[in-house]
Amino acid sequence: MSKMNITQIMNKNKEFLRELREESGQDPGQCFQCMKCTGGCPFQFTMDYPPSQIMRMLQDGMVDDVLRSFTVQTCATCATCTTRCPRDIDIAKLMDTLRVIAYHRGIIGKGKNMHVFHSTFMNSVKSHGRLYEVGLALGLNLGTGNLMQDTELGLPMFLRGKLSILPHDIKGRNEIKKLYDYAKKIGE
Secondary structure, rough: OOOOHHHHHHHHHHHHHHHHHHOOOOOHHHHHOOHHHHHHHOOOOHOOOHHHHHHHHHHHOOHHHHHHOHHHHHHHOOOHHHHHOOOOOOOOHHHHHHHHHHHHHHOOOOHHHHHHHHHHHHHHHHHOOOHHHHHHHHHHHHOOOOOOOOHHHHHHHHHHHOOOOOOOOOHHHHHHHHHHHHHHHHOO
């Protein structure tokens, strides 16, 4: 069994919680575990830890586990948890902030495919001003190594005119690119 220095862990956690409070304006330490956030979460079935457990893990200093969790990557930011919280904690904003912190630290964790999806989606919007569906599917399949995934769906959709082989650029694409570059500059 390895030795743990509780003081170091607590200090590391305090620093992270300070950063999290600064970035999000929310204090997970205010959560008293009523579990209303978890009870109302429509995406809980996709998560490895329910929202209330993420809050508790933050309180207990399990920062690395939280940042590597699938929950942080799959939260839809629907804000159901936020509206149900009796302590007025904006849990959806905390999840967004945790996702950004994980991204900046280069932590992909269990959400590898989510990371591939996010970057492929954002690159499509940056390049074309809108989503290029075929490019997203190809990028996702290449990035995840599932080269033939959903191929049986693609041909019928193409034959019915639902998919275009070539991307359609929108008017004002340069404005979208400027917005994208500005968001990248300020830290997404």
